[in-house]
Amino acid sequence: MLASVLTLGGIGLFAAVALGIAAKKFAVEVDPRELAILEVLPGANCGACGLPGCGGYAKAIVDGSMSPNLCTPGGTECIEKIAHIMGVEAISTDPQVAVVCCQGDNNKAGLKYRYLGFEDCNAAQKIADGPKTCPGGCLGLGSCVRACPFDAIEITVEGLAVINRQKCTGCQKCVASCPRSVIKMTPLTATTHVLCNSTDKGGVVRKYCQVGCIGCQICKKAAPESYLIENFLARVDYETAKDAEVAVEKCPTKCIRDFSTGYPEAAVLLRRRCRQKNRNRRLERMGVKAMNLKTFKGGLHPPDGKHYSAAKAIEICPLSEELVIPLAQHIGAPAEACVEVGTLVKKGTLIATARGFVSVPIHASTSGEVIAIEPRLHPMGKALPAIVIKPDGEDRWDENLSGADPDELSADDLKDRILAAGIVGMGGATFPAHVKLSPPPEKQIDTLILNGVECEPYLTADHRMMLEETERILDGIDILCKVLGIERAIIGIEANKPDAIEKMSREAAARNIEVQALEVKYPQGAEKQLIDAITGRQVPSGTLPMEVGVVVHNVGTAAAISDAIRLGRPLVERVVSITGPGIKNPKNLLVRIGTSLQFLVDYCEGLNGEAAKIIMGGPMMGQTQLSLEPPAIRGTSGLLIFREQDLPRLEAGPCIRCGRCIGACPIHLQPTTIAAYARLDLFDEAAEYHPLDCIECGCCTYICPATLPLVQSIRYAKAAIMAKKRTL
Amino acid sequence: MENQLYLSSSPHIHSGETTDKVMRKVIYALLPACAVAVYFFGLPALMVLLLCTLGCVAAEALSCKLQGRSMTLSDGSAALTGILLGLNLPPSSPWWLALFGAAIAILIGKQVYGGLGYNPFNPALVARVVLLISFPVQMTRWTSTAPLGSGIDAVTTATPLGAMKTAVMLTGKLPELAHSGFGNYLVGNMAGSLGEVSAIALLLGGFYLLWKRIISWHIPVAFIGSVLVIGGLFWAISPDKYPNPLFHLLTGGLLLGALFMATDMVTSPVTGKGMLIFGFGCGLLTVLIRLFGGYPEGVSFAILLMNAATPLIDRFCRPKIYGQVEVEG
Structure with missing residues (x-):
């Protein structure tokens, strides 16, 4: 008993002494002022001063590298205390507060599409520049709520960020988090603000928002010193503002609000309840019920949906009224227009030149007149520069185009012709073909792989090409081999296209080109996966296939290269699968670049019900479209339409770590x-x-x-x- | 005015296999074991199963309500926890034991960590171990089987593992039941927790889960395999003192644990390699506890200990990424 008491006591005593000595010996000298300042600072570690934490800021003040008036959350009181500790005079800053310059919630402002996915403004902004029609309006997905260290921002039930002015300390974190810069810093003393962030013209604003600023100047007339109008958007000039509130009543769209008289109506809601309700409302508004059309078996064999169009022979799509040919149709720098409005062009006439090595020229897809060069809605979801051609209906090829016998051309000549024809990867990635054919001399290429996998569900364009254009594809492969100076070419085709494997094998046999059948498995057609499947080589992370001596081209690209050399014809048309349950009569069409998606749908006898999702490309990697207005471009391998009932159900739950x-x-x-x-x-x-x-x-x-x-x-x-x- | 089209990031299709469906399939897989339990132990077994399930569902609903979260009952995870807990209790469990266990499982085992997906330990096992330590008398009062309609009265008896432990401690030798009666163990005609008695019913459910790809083979194979190999080693050294591996396999909660508890996705590693290590650790600990520990059964402790090791295993078993190769030449 006694022994154990003594032992424990002894250990305790020894440890205490040792700790005491260590504390004395290894003590770190801290300036007492630093501790005093740290005590005064709010301790939110918000970063408003420019440093990651309050500790660092306290240290910076003491060593004189930073001024003591940078802590906006702490306010005047804090600055005075710090100044007192440091023995300097306080230089006060005006306290600032954040204001969300938008009132366009889901009831008042229009949406250009219904967004599904990751609930974050920055993520949504990447999809066709965000769901709100207004380019400056609040998206209401709460990036600022997550950024705010003071819990001062709420999202209202109607999907609008609202700032609690009592809680806001002016740290500016929300300003940085907002992809549309809709949150502005304002002096706390100013209570009248213009709650709009749209720089569109009045008429445009009226179309999408009931409460947007239309730039009517009425406020400026009512209080000339208080308001500035720039880009059709009024804003309060806080420096000179005087009686700004007189304009509140006069504003025709009620976008000027005085916070001292009880805005916002939606004030402060219990956030949790709000967020929940918010999500339910939004889902309800989108008409989402528990939808789950198909039950698929596990693994990576998405149901391929190819039955819609696999048996349909390629048809030539007729000429539409107008062709919209975007300048950005490939990876790399967009082409530069080399024609003017009014220029008469023929099919295949050069209309835009390549800019830089990773870029390709663009040609007219039919004969006619250039009627406009202006931004038009691009499949990327925004308006981008395009050349608009009004066809003359004759569809005549340019006489200056002439073909050649590839056997009489050198590899470099061939490559130049491929570049001049504007050939890009036809699988959908649209990487300029000549770049892939120009490996640096130290890279030994020994294998050419032709990608006939078409692992994306629903798409059948490559499948039909292999069946109907076998000869052109094989000819293109021969040309590619010559350019690369190699003997070995392998065509990879998935086993779900036995007819294509059979036909390609039979015709390729005479040419010493191999056909390799592949297991049906998505994403076998991805370049690196295909190389792995066929050669067993792994392309090192961050490098190109040429690193392992392989070049991969799509079968459609090979066919386009054959035309470019033998006939001298540039890439002005491609095969597109118009398919999916939302299309009445799915087809594979040979489409002129620039034909609008609406025209393609109409040619396939229209929609089968109401479209809920328009996808350019396949269902696994394709891009959703704002409407059927954009044109088919060089990378358009398919147009897929889903109806409401074809969409999977959406509500995300927590990860269950299933692996x-x-x-x-x-x-x-x-x-x-x-x-x-x-x-x-x-x-x-x-x-x-x-x-x-x-x-x-x-x-x-x-x-x-x-x-x-x-x-x-x-x-x-x-x-x-x-x-x-x-x-x- | 508003566009009725949806825009989203790709992909635009989904496999259709959702969390609630996964949970439902695991529940289906447990039904044979439940049926056998009710057959051998009669109505008290049904009572225990129902009380545990209802208790868990009620606890989940209550905690969602209190935390102001959306109801998560439809994902089926609470009901599954309830059934698993029921299968881990003795047939003679009093009603309050079942309800208390259900509350522990959901509130302490799962919701305090943030609900489904965030709990580090298998909730049903947390509850079982809490009950085992707090109420050892009720938790180790086993009854013999009394098949429905047979007219036999259930009498208090020991589980085969318990009987073995006692005999080895008293005499230093294995009792007779460690050498015979394997047919009974196979169908489930022995004393034990509701769900652990019938090897056949458990295997049936396990194969269903493997077939539906709800679970992968890694954990069950590593777990059972290591018990057989390590148990077999001891048996080979001294067959008088240590039971043969088949006895390990068929008695106690090994199959229930290896097929349904250790394979709980939330609390086990995510990669194949990690699962193998996890399964091996479970097997090793189980044998050690059974042969040398104070408790006759070690499956639940083994799984809980390995649950704690899961984050560490995951950290060291990251998959090898495509393209992380040396550049040739």
Whole structure:
């Protein structure tokens, strides 16, 4: 008994003495003023001063590297106290408060589409510049709510960010988080603000918003010193403002509000309840019920949906009234227009020249007159420069185009002709073909792989090409082999196209080109996966296939190259599968570049019911469209229409750590881990899991039982990491 | 005025396999074991199962309400936890034990961590272990089987593992039941927790889950395999003192644990390699506890200990990423 008491007591005593000595000996000298300042600072670690934490700021004040008046959250009182500690005079800053310059909630402002996916403004902004029609309006998906360290922002039931002026400390975190810069910093003393952020003309604003500023100048007339009008948008000039509130009543759209008299109506709601209600309302408004059309078996064999159009022979799509040919149709720099409004062109006439090495020229898809060169709605979801041609109906080829016998041309001549014809990868990625054919001399290319996999569900354009244009494809392969100076070419085709395998094998036999049948498995047609499947080589992370001696081209590209050389015809048309349950009569069409999607749908006898999703490309990687107005471009492999009942159900739940996304990822990433970090904006942590290697095939999202938008979160992380890399 | 089209990031189709469907399939897989339990232990078994399930569902609803979260009952995870807990209790459990266990499982085992997906430990096992430590008398009062309609009265008896432990401690030798009666163990005609008695019913459910790809083979194979190999080693060293591996396999909660508890996705590693390590750890700990520990049965402790190791295993078993290769030449 006594022994144990003594032992324990002894150990305790020894430890205490040792700690005491250590504390004295290794004590770190801290300036007492630093501690005093730290005591005064609010301790929110918000970063408003420009440093990551209050500790760092306190230190910076003491060593004189920073001024004591930078802590906006602390306000005047805090600044005075710091000044007192430092023994200097307080230089007060005007306290600032954030204001959301938008009143266009879901009842008052129009949407250009219904957004599905990752609930984050920055992520939504990447899809056709955000769902709100107004380019400056609040998206209401809460990026600012997450950024605010003071819990001062709420999203109202109707989807609008509202700032609690009592809680806001002016730290500006929300300003940085908003992709549309709709949150502005204003002096706390100013209570009258223009709550609009749209710089569109009045008539345009009226079309999409009931409460937008139309630039009518009435406020400026009522209080000339208080208002400035720039770009059809009034704003309060806080420096000189005087009696700004007199304009509140006069504003015809009620976009000027005086906060001292009880705005916002939606004041402060219990956030949790609000967010919940908000989501339910939004889903309800979108007409979403528990939809789950199909039950698929596990694994990575999405139902291929190819039956809609696989048996339909390629038809030539007739000429439409107008062709809209965008200048950006390929990866790399957009082409530069070399014609003017009024120029008469023939089919194949050069209308835009390549800008730089990774770029290609663009040609007229029919004969006619250039009637406009202006921004038009692009499949990317925004208006981008395009050349508009009014066809003369004769569809005559340019006489200056002439073909040649590839056997009489050198490899360099062939490459020049391929560039001049504007050939890009026809699988959908639209990478300029000549770039792939120009490996640096130290890279030995030994294998050409032709991609006839077409693993995207629904699409059948390549399948039909292989059946109907076998000869052109094989001729193109011969030309490609000659350009690369190699003997070995392998065509990879998935086993679900036995007819194509049979036909290609038979015709290729005479030419010493191999056909390799592949297991049906998405995403087998992704370049790196295809190389792995056929050659067993892995393309090192961050490099191109030429690193392992392989060049991959789509079968459609090979056919286009054959035309470019033998007939001298540039790339002005392509095969597009117009398909999906939303199309009355699905078809494979040979389409002139620039034909509007609406025209294609009409030619396929129109929609089969009401379209809920218009997808350019396949269902796994395709891009949703704002309308049927955009044209088919060089990368348009398919046009897929889904109706409401064909869409999967959406409500995301928590990750149950089932690991399916890891098993499904062809790059063997951990999608759920990356996505979890991305949702928290922890990009450095996310970067450790190699998101930049993601090929965005969509397998993880497809398989996720919690229906989390994994790829979208990864894309979001990728963009943030790339942006960070660029600024370093 | 508003556009009725949806825009979203790709992909635009989904496999259709959602969390609630996964949970439902696991529940289907447990039905044979439930049926056998009710057959051998009669109405008290049905009572225990129902009380646990209703208790868990009620606790989940209550906690969603209190936390102001949306109702998560439809994902089926609470009902599944309830059934698993029921299968982990003795047939003679009093009603309050079942309800208390259900509350522990959902409130302490799951919701305090943030609900489905965030709990580090298998909720049903947390409850079982809490009950085992708090109410050892009720939790180890086993009854013999009394098949429905047979007219036999259930009498208090020991589980095969319990009887073995007692005999080894008293005599240093294995009792007779460690060498015979395997046919009864196979169908479930022995004393034990509701769900652990019938090897056949459990295997049936396990194969269903494997066939539907709800679980992968890694954890069950590593878990059962390591018990057989390690148990077999001891048996080979001293067949008088240590039971043969088949006895390990068929008695106690090994199959229930390996097929349904250790494979819980939330609390097990996400990669195949990690699952193998996890399964091996479970197997090793189970054998050690059974042969050398104070408790006759070690499956629940083994799984909980390995649950704690899961984040560490995940950290060291990241998949090898495509393209992380040396450049040739």
